[in-house]
Amino acid sequence: MMNKVDIHKRSIRTREKRTTVKKGFQKRFRISGTKKTDLFFFFARLVKMKFGKELASQIVPEWQGAYMDYNNLKKLLKHILRFRQQNGVTSSGHRASPKRRVTMYRAFSGLTNRYNNFRAGSPRKNDDEVILVGSVQQEDSENCYQTMFLRSSDAGGEHELVFFKALDDEFNKVLKFYKEKVREVKGEAEELSKQMEALIALRIKVDEPGVEQKFTSESSSGYSRPATVVAPKPGSRMEVIHEVEMSSEGTSGDEPIRTENRKINTGGFKPTSLDVLGRVTLNVDPETPVSTLRNIITSSKSELSFSREELRKVEEQLRQAFAQFYQQLRFLKSYCFLNMLAFSKIMKKYDKITSRNASRSYLDMVEKSYLGSSEELNKLIERLEATFIKHFANGNRRNGMKSLRPKRKKERHRTTFLLGLFTGCSIALVIAIIVTIHARKLLDHQGREQYMEAIFPLYSLFGYIFLHMLMYGANTYFWKRYSVNYPFIFGFKPGTELGFREIFLVTSGLSVLALAAALSNLDMEMDERTARFQMLTELVPLGLVALVLLITFCPFNIIYRSSRYFLIRCSWHCLFAPLYKVSLPDFFLADQLTSEVQAIRCIQFYVCYYTLGDFTKRSVTFLENRTYEIFIIIVAVIPYLSRVLQCLRRFFEEKDKSQGANSLKYFSTVVALVFRSIYDIRRIPFWRILATSSSGVTTIFNTYWDVVIDWGLLQRNSKNPWLRDKLLVSNKAVYFVAIVVNILLRLVWMQLVLDIEDAPFLHKRAMVALVACLEILRRGIWNFFRLENEHLNNVGKYRAFKHVPLPFHYADEKIM
Template sequence: MTSKKDFKQQMVPEWEKEYMDYEGLKKILKEMKSSKQTTHNRSLQHRLRLERAFRGLPLQGSNHQREGDIEDQVIEVKTLEQEGSKQLYKTDFHKLHEEGGEAEARFFQKLDEELNKVNAFYKDQVEAVNHEFNLLSKQLEALVALRVKVKSPDTELKQILSSPEETAGQNHQPKDSMIGTEVDPVQQTNRNIHHEEQAEAHNNYNRRDPLEILEHVKVDNSLQSPMSTFKKAFTDSSDNELSFSKEELRKIEEQLRLVFVEFYQKLLHLKDYSFMNLSEFSKIMKTYEKRTSRAASTAYMKVVDNSYLGSSDEVNFLLEKVESTFIRNFTHSNHKKGRKLLRQKTKTEKHSITFFTGFFSGCFVALLVATILRITSQQFIKKKKGTFYMENIFPLYRAGTELDYREIFLLTSGHAVVVLLCFLINLQIEMNSRSQQYKTVTELVPLILVLLVLLIIFCPLNIIYRSSRFFFIRCLFRCICAPFLTVRFADFFLADQLTSQFQAFKSVELYICYYGLGEESRRQKKCHSRGIYNVQYFIVGIIPYWFRLAQCMRQFYEEGDMNRAFNSLNYLSTITAMVFRTAFELKKGSSWKVLALVTSAIAVLQNTYWDIVKDWGLLQRRSKNPCLRDKLILPRRSVYLIAMVVDIALRISWMQLVFEMDWSPLHKVAIITVTSCLEIVRRGIWNFFRLENEYLNNVGNYRAFKSVPHPFSYYDDKEDKDD
């Protein structure tokens, strides 16, 4: 038996409400009162059982129990038919008149509700995976036909014609339920007939001419390749037809392989769902017998085992079918390799990551303290030399997919250590009069640091989490092409992170001016004296907000959801505020300041409302948690209230730059850096509650698996093709 902790860990989180409520049933059992009378009844019942045993009478709950003997029956489970061929179970408790009988009747009522709930959910999910398997079969048929066309038709065609006999032999041998329980012969016969029908359909399906199949197929790859969207927009629809190239075949095989792996994982979760619930029903009935000394477990578990949850063998059949199909078509009948790809192992933790994370964190703290002490010593900032340094050099140091939080923290802490170390070396040389001869070399340190980071990001070698780096590059490219591509969660989530990095975007312009125009040799802040620089200064600052604006417009175009349009207005107001703030920063003047304040205030109000109400899903009306939402993950509601207050405060701090308050002895550049860091903190808080809300929305819709698009689209006739 699995423990409570193991049961929780093995649950599919998005299906949490659809599992059997073991704790609720156990709570009812605890409410059953034990008194002297119940103890006396149990002793009397025990004596009666012994007397029956000595007299040769059948024991209560044994296989020899007469069905008509109502006095010996504890429960009677009735099966009720419902619409859609779904069965409902209702238990009549025959010991209601005894002490504690009402609580026991309530227990069986709750037990029936849980069985009906689990049974209905499992049946719906099995029907869904059966439908999905039929779609996958058609996708695989098109893939095999494409292989015939692209590679060697004679060899492949023989394999296609020989596969039905092989698969038919497998399909005629369905296994019994994984629990090994007794199954109704009629139900077993129906399942065998169903398997035979599926096998016959599959055989007829494979006998079709591959070339005939390809006449009704086109490639649907707009979600996989951004360039395909541009190609589709500027060419006619015929360009979306199969090109019969090996490169296209390779991409389709890779995509369909991912579809099969995700589908197999879904089937494994369904199998675990059935097994876990059957185990919990058995466990709760044994607990009931132990507390009440009533023999009702056998009778009820017989009903559970014969229900759809306990008797259906569809998932096992599909698992065998998917595994054999995958191994034959994607691993060249290599069973070991195929099972390894399908049965993904849990990622093992590496202690080296934890060690280096702690090491870099300690170095970062030490370097940060040393940097602050070095800057504040000898009143460096108050000197003219220090002012030039802070305005020119200091800003140059601003800074899937399988990475977990420890690895992300390792990368960020390591990057922070390198940045601070370079900055501290540069500062030491600047303040030391004896090292002025190396000043020209040290001017290039920030540029070398940036080039090093870019080199690592685009490095094609399989080092430093290559898959995650390339995933980031793809998402970034999709952000740039936002108006032309379907927006995925990863795309707009990355774009939201970039909106909190607007100061880093402005630093890009500073690098271009400082190194490209030779400003490093003069140590003067002359970039803003150049007209073209100021124009680009406006544009670069609004780029991340444009990404999100374009994504919202694309989503509104595809979905027609007015919330997308309203969200786009938020980013439009932010872009307006950024333009006026930049104008005030460059031109000064009271009129520009008023415009910057007004537009910034409007942007803050709109974005704060959207953060809390839309992105976090809080401040919901008629919620059982006042000012929050019905479903909360964190146990303390005060955390959500504090987060809302902090979000408002940090949003307002964004306006501090407009007021240009004098926070002596801090330099203006240092204030900008602190404000940017606070924005990163706010974005981190936003990320947590935004992901929580997204997760709860997935739970509400039972979306527990990654949706991988199919590579092929089918049409029936010429008219559908033209459409």
């Protein structure tokens, strides 16, 4: 047993070792500061977790095909290990004798190690050399690295040849991808530099309108140079900018800037030329329907107006562009770090299995290659940080880095606790409602028919919303499990996206409110003491709707405000579909609304119930009104018309023929829905023929589009027969089951037009609600595979970042 002194010494050695490792990582990857960094945390987790799993959790999902295939190389090493174990191959590559171990035949060195001392300066032959690594020039003028294995004649050498061939392929793949990405970010950096020059000139023009520059044109040289710059007023924002600029060019930051003479001493400071403003226009991104209509009449680019509002929008756009570009640089740096660490790990595993010393030669090559020796990315990150801090944080590094680095989402235990509490309360309320119905025999009550016609539609609205949120929470869980990058696809602000726990928490909270209101309504109606308060009893559902709307539009930063505002913004874009640029969250939400037709009709029922009839007597005579019947049709087709307009706008903007076909699909659904609704009201054979034929056509059209276009399945020549080349779910039967279920649930859509008799134990209202719930379930299944296909498309094109539109458009490519 170890004593306290030994334990203390061991803890000191462990602490020193961790400090050395941390300093090494900080030196290699230029990690500044004493605060623990993400890379060090990553290295610390490697001690407790297998590297393969940690690598899979740290990679950029859209770049997963560009990372080193660590698992495949591990399999090749297992083949080598299995061969050596089965054939008794030793470290020297020869088969071991079954009688005695090789170590028993080693030369005896003596008890005093007298033969272990070699003479100084004696030549020693490098007999343990295993591999030779060199670069080879390819036809496309790109260098690739090849490894020559010098022990191929040893037993099992053919397996090691296969390993090094695969290792070279992986390294060349990583190196090529890294070079391409560095080349891309350098081009983006040049574009941002142009934007910054225009921004600084715009700031000078807006903040100091009296600032003028006189230029002497030199036709022979073809350029203009500034002659005189009037100094900004003391205390203005531009004075701070000039001060930061001068300090960055080498002047002392402690010396005050003198501006009494209204002339800036340009020694050590190069003022920005304002002539750049004459060669740029604004890229106007329509934010409102009015601006969209204005751009249709005029142009998408406008001249500078030099207003403060214009400057604010330009600064906000560039701030977002810098933050997005910084994230791209960080991911690229992490890509370099993870791959270098992966090559180090796999080579050490090779040395351990084969008892060779090949890792040193190979890792030296990795260090000397562009992947390990290039400092362009680190310099670009440093310059970007300095530029952002200087121009967007007034020199405050803490605020600047806080804006650049995304906020990490914090997991809170109270979320899980409240989820369990609300779930338990929901189950208890459901049991209480069932007991109340059976105890008071409400199913046989004479007011049952009136209750189903008047009250059931009011509460079924929350049932539809609850089921849809439940399916979305389940989708979120499976997206995260199968590494679908849904926050990036939907465009959520980093750190604000809701996980499945938060979604289930909101869902369970809504269920508690709805079930408590339904139970209180039943209790108040049946209790003799509260039966006379008829108006109060009937206002309970309306109060519940008012409470939900109040929470949804609450301006305070509570109950996931950013997500609520994101939903409101996307809903607004869907309402005015052709007047906003269509993004994936917009048309994805519009698709969800097409499955909530009955919920939208419930909202119409709410409005008519509490305004047109006598709700205290549960009067629903408005159901037979001709105007109400017309609005039933109009309200049902609104989500589909929104999708038609979205597809048409994308068709004209993107010139994508598939969007034109998609618009026809939704238009056929609108026609079928109109005929169905008319037949449901009139019950005339002529309308039944139209409804049946149109519903059949749109069902076939929609089913084909779901499976083939949206999911990307049923590809005849794919690696996975009748599916697609890449699948996230390993069990292929899941996809075939999803296809069959989608077809069956699509056929349920035709239940009304086929005159299928309702179940005798279900009311007509309950049957309609059941069909609507099945459509919501189908939409939940569709959501998972639709986003899986979108994620795989992004992976195939390495799209890991959103394109942020830049504010300025240059008339020419050259700046100066």
